[in-house]
Amino acid sequence: MKIYVLGAGAIGSLFGGLLAEAGEDVILIGREPHVGAIKKKGLIIRGIVDTTVHVEAMTSVPRDRPDLIILSTKAYSTEEALKSAGEIVKGTWVLSIQNGIGNEERIIKFGGRAIGGITTNGVVMSEPGIIEWRGKGVTVIGLYPQGHDPFVEEVANTLERAGLETHVTENVQGWIWSKAIVNSAINTIGTILEIKNEIIMTNDYLLSIAMEVVKEGCKIALQNGIEFEVPPMELLFQTLEQTKENYNSMLQDIWRGKQTEIDYINGKIVEYAKAVNLDAPMNTLLWALVKAKEELKGNVWRKRK
Numbered sequence: 474m475k476i477y478v479l480g481a482g483a484i485g486s487l488f489g490g491l492l493a494e495a496g497e498d499v500i501l502i503g504r505e506p507h508v509g510a511i512k513k514k515g516l517i518i519r520g521i522v523d524t525t526v527h528v529e530a531m532t533s534v535p536r537d538r539p540d541l542i543i544l545s546t547k548a549y550s551t552e553e554a555l556k557s558a559g560e561i562v563k564g565t566w567v568l569s570i571q572n573g574i575g576n577e578e579r580i581i582k583f584g585g586r587a588i589g590g591i592t593t594n595g596v597v598m599s600e601p602g603i604i605e606w607r608g609k610g611v612t613v614i615g616l617y618p619q620g621h622d623p624f625v626e627e628v629a630n631t632l633e634r635a636g637l638e639t640h641v642t643e644n645v646q647g648w649i650w651s652k653a654i655v656n657s658a659i660n661t662i663g664t665i666l667e668i669k670n671e672i673i674m675t676n677d678y679l680l681s682i683a684m685e686v687v688k689e690g691c692k693i694a695l696q697n698g699i700e701f702e703v704p705p706m707e708l709l710f711q712t713l714e715q716t717k718e719n720y721n722s723m724l725q726d727i728w729r730g731k732q733t734e735i736d737y738i739n740g741k742i743v744e745y746a747k748a749v750n751l752d753a754p755m756n757t758l759l760w761a762l763v764k765a766k767e768e769l770k771g772n773v774w775r776k777r778k
């Protein structure tokens with residue numbers, strides 16, 4: 474299968490690297506200095522596996538059409554990345570493995586055939602050209618927003634052959650919302666307090682806040698006609714248990730002085746609340762606190778230490 478990974482950073486390089494190692498025809502499309510390092514020494518994958526993959530990498534999108542584009546930028550870069558891909562998106566299958574709400578809508582807006590996806594694999598780019606696969610998780614994909622297509626099965630089988638456990642669902646929109654609702658609670662609380670996920674589970678005050686945020690998100694989702702395969706409250710406890718040692722990715726973005734994906738998690742939940750005339754006080758407050766933290770970039774609260 475001819476695959477372009479558009480936004481080859483941590484998670485995209487893992488998917489693209491494993492697919493290339495499994496014999497698929499892969500091009501990683503990313504940014505310097507990561508692309509340059511891959512060209513020089515290959516993509517080094519450490520952690521769950523220890524391997525070096527010699528895979529094609531470039532900073533611009535080729536003009537010839539692939540069978541599949543795997544979209545793996547941060548949610549705030551989706552629009553720009555799809556624009557940079559231009560005409561080849563039209564009529565092409567595009568699988569998003571991103572977090573957040575709205576990525577698939579933008580794939581469709583650019584004429585792509587959207588496959589939604591969520592993954593619980595955990596990857597960090599330790600330096601350009603080197604990624605650390607720290608958590609072996611599962612990936613769920615499906616024709617977006619619901620339904621089925623034989624090509625989705627083909628993609629799932631291709632990912633499985635590459636060593637990425639993958640399941641197919643006929644309600645991928647429900648999975649995307651479930652994960653976003655869990656992220657809306659864990660990522661925000663963990664980021665604001667700068668704590669590991671475990672503390673959210675063991676501290677009664679924080680757990681009750683997380684549960685209230687999940688309840689608010691569920692109400693908004695259901696009012697928007699979203700149906701869940703896995704109840705977000707169940708997924709909240711499962712995720713806290715499975716990722717208790719994590720400092721969540723949003724907090725890691727803040728620590729690196731990077732923009733977070735808050736607008737595409739809590740921000741989108743607030744947007745969908747307004748669409749059905751519901752209030753979203755918890756999501757609104759957490760969204761504002763993380764946005765403030767993004768702007769303050771550590772120049773206030775850190776001085777108190």
Ligand SMILES: NC(=O)C1=CN([C@@H]2O[C@H](COP(=O)(O)OP(=O)(O)OC[C@H]3O[C@@H](n4cnc5c(N)ncnc54)[C@H](O)[C@@H]3O)[C@@H](O)[C@H]2O)C=CC1
Binds near residue numbers: 481503545553
């Ligand atoms: N890292 C992880 O373990 C997981 C990440 N995710 C989600 O996957 C998405 C990506 O996350 P990461 O890989 O961690 O982020 P990342 O920042 O490591 O990778 C994104 C890459 O896209 C590149 N990029 C941005 N715009 C581009 C463009 N127009 N053309 C080419 N490259 C472009 C950036 O330079 C960056 O290297 C996010 O939505 C994240 O929430 C989901 C599950 C796990």
Ligand SMILES: CC(C)(CO)C(=O)C(=O)O
Binds near residue numbers: 572659712716721722
């Ligand atoms: C599941 C969780 C919360 C793990 O930390 C995650 O998805 C993240 O960090 O973004």
